[in-house]
Amino acid sequence: MAGASVPLGLLLLGGGRAESPRDALREELLLSPLPSGDLAATFQFRTRWDSELQREGVSHYGLFPKALGQLISKYSVRELHLSLTQGFWRTRSWGQPYLQAPAGAELWVWFQNSVTDVDKAWKDLSNILSGIFCASLNFIDSTNTVTPTASFKPLGLANVTNHHLLIYAVLPREVVCTENLTPWKKLLPCGSKAGLAVLLKAERLFYSSYHSQAVHIRPICRDASCLSISWELRQTLTVVLDIFSIGQGKKDWSLFKMFSRTLTEACPLASESKVYVDISSKDQENELLEVIPPPLSTHEAAVQGERKTYAVYDLLNPALFNVSRSLNVQLKWKRPQDGCYIHFQPAQDRRRPHLLEMLIQLPANSVTKITIQFERALLKWTEYTPDPNHGFYVSPSVLSALVPSVLAMKAVDAEQSPLFTSLFPSSDGTSYFVRLYTEPLLVNLPTPDFSMPYNVICLTCTVVAVCYGSFYNLLTRTFHVEEPSRGHLAKRLANIIRKLRGVPLL
């Protein structure tokens, strides 16, 4: 109660004008790629209202939703936490959650000290919340309500010690659906029309492995001195998008793929509107995450005991929308160990050879095999060397490596040390350079017969001429009935010989 009088005093000093309390909205979206390839998106909309709700007669509601404000003042609620969740957060495959909620509905409330009949207030409160959020919270009764004594300490500013003011209930059977999302979205100052809330489309959010929406109301210090209290309303929504149903099997994500929308502007009523992408490297797979468009700034924070790096997209920064009107944040994974650099210049016959360069990171204690298939074409007979049956050489491959050294080597002065130590330049003392060559390959290739050029020309041209001849005959000649003729000299001679032999005549 002591804290309550000071703001009153401030107001009086200010000339007695009833100024409307200031409120501010901050909206934030956090995209975290999970180890299993899925993506967790956490939306947080935090409305902070610098006001004293204990006093009756507050009628100017700005960003803070009126439904919740009246609820808090009427039932003297100190803190309210309501969550509606579908699915279970799989810690083993997804890692630690930022904010986990039990499946179904969970409601826990700290009442003010002034409340006498906690049970009645609880019953009325749960019924009203049931109406506001279209959830069956009216099923909360004495059979599923408890008063914890050790856990669920107040999360906001509190100086209460009476545990009877804490009530907790959970309904695991409660199903979350679009009917619950819509009133939740309505409580947002910009609704679902501008800012980050445009991404909240039910057809995508409910096609996910985990969906949790929550409302948290608590009093917080207005500033560092903590002389006055503000009310904080946090609406959070966490959704885990499955790599197989939405990601189509690939680990590359984008806002459009996830939510079938992109961001075009920040909520005009928001004082801060940011998108954070978790780009800290994960050691298991040694993959690099690339975020497109490149973030204008990054933020480092220690979260849940680990140091993490985030790429920040500030929607209120006009530079962000310079290139295109809509922001579609894309996450792409690059695998560096598959040869992060490959340069291949294919050969051109009779002009240049193949060039293949690969930069590979070899895993320890393993054998890496690289195989290349190549074909050598038959050459013209003049292009063979005088000893064609010797074969053709394939040049040896070159392997250059920086081998980590077991011994720490001091940098040596090239002039003072023996020549054999200064053959290759070494940049630092931890590794040494080595260049190895493979054997050249001698391939015995088939050759054409070198004695045959004229014969080949003749024979091939003969075949072509056969075609030409047959077609010429068929095209230029026509069928005629053959009249038997007397025959030429040769025929008559042949007939004479035939008569002599006794064979039928021609």
Place this chain on the structure above:
Amino acid sequence: MAAPLVLVLLVAVTVRAVLYRSSLAVFISERVEVASPLNAWKRVVEGLALLDLGVSPYSGDVFHETPLIIYLFHFLIEYAELVFMGTLKRSLSPYLPFLVFLLLLFSLVQFKKQKLLIELDQYAPDVAELIRTPMEMNYIPFKVALFYLLNPYTVMSCVAMSTCAINNTIIAFFILATIKGSAFLSAIFLALATYQSLYPLTLFAPALLYLLQRQFIPVKMKSKDFWVYAVQYAFLYLGSLVVIICLSFFLLNSWDFIPSVYGFILSVPDLTPNIGLFWYFFAEMFEHFSLFFVCVFQINVFFYTIPLAVKLKEHPIFFMFVQIAIISIFKSYPTVGDIALYMAFLPLWSHLYRFLRNIFILSCVLIVCSLLFPVLWHLWIYAGSANSNFYYAITLTFNMGQILLISDYFYAFLRREYYLTHGLYLTGKDGTEAMLVLK
């Protein structure tokens, strides 16, 4: 007729599936008779890999497919990974083209019936046994299906996953569109076929002749209708060709594909042995005459079109068959898939059987040569006991056999035409049986 067709289809699919899964698949896809530098599947994979690597697929001398094919397979592979997790691409490719060929069959019956009605009254009285009855024509589509689907050449080409099958499909679609009378579709498919491999350009003439015949426009130089229609068809064809080439330009943002595809087909730089005549000829050619003979050989393919058009202007389908056969024999990189295409047409002319003179010897030559190809290849390359001349000799014989087969069919066709107009039983001036001679 539907039931035997389905049965043939099932048998064909089974044969291909069995061969594809067996160890012969690798052996067949390596055969030079089946896979040429233009249509080998290995080269398509190489081109796609180069594309993924960011290098232009045409920068090396390995890949000679057109850009539309690259994007077709790119799209197929991506979609296949999406839906069937990568197995579809490999299993679909063998079956793609031959399924389409069936459409061709039903159109051929239509054509034959039409032709019959037009010409019935022009014939001499006693040629009844030469005319084809609708009854036997009913079985033609089934026979064509049999000839194409169960032809060992097609099976091998399919199992090797060569893109020759796609070329055959496009030509089949073109023939279908022509026979149905749709000039627009026919021009588009002809443009696609020309875009794929340059030589179907010569099929413009038979298609034009057939469409003119269908429209009852006589082919006379002075006729205005003829020129109007010809120019229209030419415009459609050239227009689609230009559109397709410009589209390819925009796909890859460069004109690289023109020297790589068409320059390669025309200048024949790659001398890998195949069943054609070009490779050894140019391997043994004196450098001085190389350009001259390349021009001669390429002109040889295109050069029969006009004379054949003049002679066969009343019979455009036979003209098309002869033209396709000439392309298959004399193109720069022939494979057995191309041969299978014109062999599928042979049942259409089964009524010419009685006039064929050398069919037995020619079929023996073709079968024996086909069997000897892998044997002599093995002896030359692996065993080292033969040399290139053996393989070359078989190539020559095989091509000679094909040429004589085509000219035999041509002879039989012309002879039947003569009999149709002059009567079957010819008598000389003195009443004795007379002989027919080509003079």
